Amino acid sequence: MTSTIESVRDPQRLVAGAVAELARRTRFPVAFGGLLEDGRVAMTAFHGARTRALDGLAVQPERGLGGRAIAELRPRMAGDYRTAEQITHDYDRYILGEGIGTLLAVPVVVDGTARGVLYGGAWGRWSVGGVAAAPAVQVADALAAQLRALRSAPAEVDPPAPAAAIPxxxxxxxxxxxxxxxxxxxxxxxxxxxxxxxxxxxxxxxxxxxxxxxxxxxxxxxxxxxxxxxxxxxxxxxxxxxxxxxxxxxxxxxxxxxxxxxxxxxxxxxxxxxxxxxxxxxxxxx
Incomplete structure (x- = not known):
């Protein structure tokens, strides 16, 4: 994934591209993500999910694995999500409902502020460590650069997205x-x-x-x-x-x-x- 906006003016399309790239780069079978708006990160992009359990997931800062990653501005991982003690379990019905056992959350940081979060997940337990975390951080950094460029780019190039977009x-x-x-x-x-x-x-x-x-x-x-x-x-x-x-x-x-x-x-x-x-x-x- 490049660090330019390549004429894409819709932040949600950039997130969708980042989610697909994260799945490709890390080999996580499940990937999803969203941007921080109105005090929460609503998941808008999904890749590889086997169920609809993740639909409607919206994460608040400091809550759950993603919320902790946002608050600390650094990646967080749970090798065994179900028994993880370092996080709150507000979103278990979404994560465990999809059958995810290993979960990685990477914040998207723009100018020192969390702008969103990207997740990579696996069914069962994976021994991931930095092998998947490093490329996931690179994808998040590239998305942050795109969002930064989008914020400063002229707004008149692309027409607005249709009102009734497909979820x-x-x-x-x-x-x-x-x-x-x-x-x-x-x-x-x-x-x-x-x-x-x-x-x-x-x-x-x-x-x-x-x-x-x-x-x-x-x-x-x-x-x-x-x-x-x-x-x-x-x-x-x-x-x-x-x-x-x-x-x-x-x-x-x-x-x-x-x-x-x-x-x-x-x-x-x-x-x-x-x-x-x-x-x-x-x-x-x-």
Whole structure:
């Protein structure tokens, strides 16, 4: 994930990108996060959750693991969340409801003030230590830099977000469904049926509400992504590693890297997440 705002003016979209990047960098199967507003951090971005237990989670400073991380301005981890004695357990019904046993909370600190918190979680107990904490802190720092840049950037570049935006959890489910549909369509030999599936894919992309401009690069040149490049980006957008994408699509990892590199080049993006973000803004992905 880069430290620039890359024309993204919505803080919640930046949080969603950070959550996906945290999952990719740390390999935590569950990741979620949100920004501090009105005295609490409402979780708005989720990755990998198996249930709806985390829906509605809003954390107050000094309460729970995330609240302690916010108050102390440093990462906090519970290797066995259920029995952790160093935190309050105000949010057990959310965390334990998802089945999370190991939880890492990293504050997003902007100019010395907590602006939000990112979480990485695992079902059962993980021996994590600094192996996952260090990249998680890097992701949180990058998000802080984006929020800082966003605060000082001109506000007139992007139009306001639609009033009736899709909730973060449902948007993630839509993206997962889109990626799965593309995997199914790739195995269909019937041209007519494949065309029908592609039409459904376009509807899913339009439902996300992010297709607001022709598919062009920043310099105005049209972008033509191949079906496999779109497949790879769709999986990358869900936080999958190159090895994971290769397994899902039945490709070699080297082939995945080639498709990803080609898509990044066509979209004039420096990172995989920047490519995903640009593809979503242009309506290529939901």
């Amino acid at each position: 973060a959890a449902q948007r993630e489910q839509l993206r997962e469904s889109y990626a799965e549909l593309r995997r199914i369509a790739a195995d269909v030999d019937d041209a007519a049926l494949r065309a029908r599936l592609e039409e459904v894919e376009r509807r899913l992309a339009s439902i996300a509400g992010e297709a607001s401009a022709p598919v062009e690069t920043d310099d105005g040149a049209p972008v033509h992504l191949s079906p496999r490049e779109i497949d790879v980006l769709a999986c990358a957008g869900l936080g999958a590693t190159n090895a994971g994408i290769a397994a899902q699509l039945g490709l070699r990892e080297a082939t995945v890297k080639a498709y990803l590199g080609s898509a990044m080049s066509k979209l004039d993006a420096a990172t995989r997440w920047a490519a995903v973000a640009k593809a979503r803004r242009r309506g290529i992905l939901p």
